[in-house]
Amino acid sequence: xxxxxxxxxxxxxxxxxxxxxxxxxxxxxxxxxxxxxxxxxxxxxxxxxxxxxxxxxxxxxxxxxxxxxxxxxxxxxxxxxxxxxxxxxxxxxxxxxxxxxxxxxx
Amino acid sequence: xxxxxxxxxxxxxxxxxxxxxxxxxxxxxxxxxxxxxxxxxxxxxxxxxxxxxxxxxxxxxxxxxxxxxxxxxxxxxxxxxxxxxxxxxxxxxxxxxxxxxxxxxxxxxxxxxxxxxxxxxxxxxxxxxxxxxxxxxxxxxxxxxxxxxxxxxxxxxxxxxxxxxxxxxxxxxxxxxxxxxxxxxxxxxxxxxxxxxxxxxxxxxxxxxxxxxxxxxxxxxxxxxxxxxxxxxxxxxxxxxxxxxxxxxxxxxxxxxxxxxxxxxxxxxxxxxxxxxxxxxxxxxxxxxxxxxxxxxxxxxxxxxxxxxxxxxxxxxxxxxxxxxxxxxxxxxxxxxxxxxxxxxxxxxxxxxxxxxxxxxxxxxxxxxxxxxxxxxxxxxxxxxxxxxxxxxxxxxxxxxxxxxxxxxxxxxxxxxxxxxxxxxxxxxxxxxxxxxxxxxxxxxxxxxxxxxxxxxxxxxxxxxxxxxxxxxxxxxxxxxxxxxxxxxxxxxxxxxxxxxxxxxxxxxxxxxxxxxxxxxxxxxxxxxxxxxxxxxxxxxxxxxxxxxxxxxxxxxxxxxxxxxxxxxxxxxxxxxxxxxxxxxxxxxxxxxxxxxxxxxxxxxxxxxxxxxxxxxxxxxxxx
Numbered sequence: 001x002x003x004x005x006x007x008x009x010x011x012x013x014x015x016x017x018x019x020x021x022x023x024x025x026x027x028x029x030x031x032x033x034x035x036x037x038x039x040x041x042x043x044x045x046x047x048x049x050x051x052x053x054x055x056x057x058x059x060x061x062x063x064x065x066x067x068x069x070x071x072x073x074x075x076x077x078x079x080x081x082x083x084x085x086x087x088x089x090x091x092x093x094x095x096x097x098x099x100x101x102x103x104x105x106x
Numbered sequence: 107x108x109x110x111x112x113x114x115x116x117x118x119x120x121x122x123x124x125x126x127x128x129x130x131x132x133x134x135x136x137x138x139x140x141x142x143x144x145x146x147x148x149x150x151x152x153x154x155x156x157x158x159x160x161x162x163x164x165x166x167x168x169x170x171x172x173x174x175x176x177x178x179x180x181x182x183x184x185x186x187x188x189x190x191x192x193x194x195x196x197x198x199x200x201x202x203x204x205x206x207x208x209x210x211x212x213x214x215x216x217x218x219x220x221x222x223x224x225x226x227x228x229x230x231x232x233x234x235x236x237x238x239x240x241x242x243x244x245x246x247x248x249x250x251x252x253x254x255x256x257x258x259x260x261x262x263x264x265x266x267x268x269x270x271x272x273x274x275x276x277x278x279x280x281x282x283x284x285x286x287x288x289x290x291x292x293x294x295x296x297x298x299x300x301x302x303x304x305x306x307x308x309x310x311x312x313x314x315x316x317x318x319x320x321x322x323x324x325x326x327x328x329x330x331x332x333x334x335x336x337x338x339x340x341x342x343x344x345x346x347x348x349x350x351x352x353x354x355x356x357x358x359x360x361x362x363x364x365x366x367x368x369x370x371x372x373x374x375x376x377x378x379x380x381x382x383x384x385x386x387x388x389x390x391x392x393x394x395x396x397x398x399x400x401x402x403x404x405x406x407x408x409x410x411x412x413x414x415x416x417x418x419x420x421x422x423x424x425x426x427x428x429x430x431x432x433x434x435x436x437x438x439x440x441x442x443x444x445x446x447x448x449x450x451x452x453x454x455x456x457x458x459x460x461x462x463x464x465x466x467x468x469x470x471x472x473x474x475x476x477x478x479x480x481x482x483x484x485x486x487x488x489x490x491x492x493x494x495x496x497x498x499x500x501x502x503x504x505x506x507x508x509x510x511x512x513x514x515x516x517x518x519x520x521x522x523x524x525x526x527x528x529x530x531x532x533x534x535x536x537x538x539x540x541x542x543x544x545x546x547x548x549x550x551x552x553x554x555x556x557x558x559x560x561x562x563x564x565x566x567x568x569x570x571x572x573x574x575x576x577x578x579x580x581x582x583x584x585x586x587x588x589x590x591x592x593x594x595x596x597x598x599x600x601x602x603x604x605x606x607x608x609x610x611x612x613x614x615x616x617x618x619x620x621x622x623x624x625x626x627x628x629x630x631x632x633x634x635x636x637x638x639x640x641x642x643x644x645x646x647x648x649x650x651x652x653x654x655x656x657x658x659x660x661x662x663x664x665x666x667x668x669x670x671x672x673x674x675x676x677x678x679x680x681x682x683x684x685x686x687x688x689x690x691x692x693x694x695x696x697x698x699x700x701x702x703x704x705x706x707x708x709x710x711x712x713x714x715x716x717x718x719x720x721x722x723x724x725x726x727x728x729x730x
Binding site: 098102 | 701702704705706707708709712713716
């Protein structure tokens with residue numbers, strides 16, 4: 001019965017990954033809070049991680065699993081730097097709403 | 107000293123003087139005047155040495171060479187140039203000395219003398235030039251000097267307008283002149299005068315009717331022939347010594363000198379046209395001179411008339427004379443007659459103008475002859491020399507003008523009887539208006555306050571008058587001229603036999619007729635006897651005089667001004683508006699558009715990022 005509702009094929013997992021990526025991308029486009037945009041960026045990274053693991057599982061290799069560690073490391077470093085920038089920006093502008101951060105407007 | 111170097115020194119000395127005055131001596135009028143007079147003395151010395159020392163040379167240096175066009179700078183010093191240089195030097199010195207006295211109270215004396223020096227530089231350049239391009243450059247410089255000097259009292263509107271008119275009308279003639287030079291260069295491959303002479307005698311020159319007629323356009327402008335004569339009467343707004351030097355003796359004679367220089371290019375039809383224009387000018391100007399009130403205007407129209415004589419003499423030189431190839435014969439007689447009259451005219455016309463300057467100075471700048479009178483007793487020297495000048499111009503026997511006019515009438519009698527009749531009638535009018543002037547200025551009772559207190563102007567005003575009077579008396583005797591000028595004056599025509607008697611009789615009779623009519627008709631009075639006695643004739647003559655100016659004014663106002671407005675519209679709206687500002691506007695709009703992309707909002711940039719990714723994807727999959 002599980003296999004009827006959740007087909008255990010590669011396409012399903014890759015499809016899920018694509019959907020998660022699209023949601024993350026849309027979030028980056030649309031959301032106004034910088035922290036939420038950041039969360040959506042993380043969602044995109046996680047979606048690509050899921051795709052890697054699915055390929056690794058269905059091809060029987062360890063390469064995808066190993067790559068997950070790399071992705072997580074990069075994500076962590078990126079978050080550290082990015083949050084530092086956001087904090088500095090908040091201190092300067094007293095806001096993290098993206099539509100109010102338009103000092104570079106002509 | 108090498109003659110060509112002396113010639114170069116003669117040319118550059120007045121230029122250096124003018125430059126020095128312009129740079130350092132603007133306020134020091136006396137020093138500038140002395141320097142300018144010294145230069146004039148130097149020029150006379152140099153000219154005398156060159157002319158009388160029998161130096162005849164040509165020297166040339168290439169100045170400009172652009173893709174086949176060669177313009178050189180050089181001197182061609184033959185008998186003709188020697189004669190003209192001598193005239194310019196002598197009359198120039200007389201005018202310089204006269205100006206010392208006449209302009210002694212003028213605050214802008216330095217500028218005046220600088221202008222005189224620039225004029226001497228330009229005129230010597232015209233005289234010595236060995237090719238037509240160089241002559242044209244100095245021709246324009248002479249026009250500029252004329253503008254500068256007419257414009258001496260530029261604070262008043264009349265001299266400013268007169269100088270502009272002189273320059274613009276001259277420019278119209280110079281346009282034809284330049285076209286002629288270009289055509290000559292194109293047809294003959296050279297504009298060098300001696301090369302053209304060589305080509306002409308070898309028979310290889312190209313003869314067309316256009317070239318001499320176009321070159322004559324320059325003479326029409328510069329020597330004030332009809333229809334471009336309108337600037338000369340107005341040019342009397344300049345100081346009187348300027349009128350004497352430039353507009354009587356030298357600059358206006360430059361046109362005739364140029365014709366004599368290019369006589370090898372003449373053809374029969376061109377000479378007919380030249381003679382016709384000259385005769386028409388002589389007659390027209392004589393009619394206009396009869397009704398003038400201003401002493402200088404009478405002399406100006408008289409100058410126009412005499413210039414017409416000279417041009418007609420040149421044109422007559424070869425009418426009817428054709429050699430076996432059908433080409434007009436070398437017109438030595440025309441050149442001789444024209445240059446002889448030019449020489450005597452320079453003497454007596456400069457004398458008359460300087461006398462009028464003396465009269466104007468003595469009457470405290472009164473120029474209306476109907477407000478003068480009784481000056482014979484008050485200004486004795488001026489009266490005597492003025493009488494000599496009048497005698498010379500009307501052709502009294504034994505004076506200079508008699509011989510030169512006789513030569514022209516003799517030439518006309520043998521070549522073209524119609525021109526002879528016209529010139530003889532003009533001589534009647536000449537005697538009429540000159541004796542009228544003489545009577546009204548010097549005789550009767552003084553008719554104004556200024557005239558009753560008239561006085562002579564001093565030595566510097568008197569000495570040049572005496573010198574020029576001597577030339578006016580003895581200038582007609584060809585045997586007194588140095589042999590150096592034989593190349594020109596040896597060709598002066600003389601009638602022979604029965605023709606001689608007829609011409610002599612005609613000269614005497616026109617003189618007696620004109621002078622007698624003037625003496626009988628014009629009593630010294632405060633009003634013009636012609637205006638009182640024959641008002642219709644007077645009005646007709648005045649209308650004749652003003653006709654050309656009226657036509658030109660109409661043309662400028664109605665035709666040229668409208669064309670100028672159209673062009674102005676095209677310039678302002680089309681070129682400046684659409685093309686220039688339009689291009690700037692388009693660039694500005696593009697900038698505005700590009701600026702609108704920078705919203706400063708991160709979401710916008712992310713959308714652009716998405717668009718960029720989409721384009722890249724389309725490229726990658728091969729759709730684009």
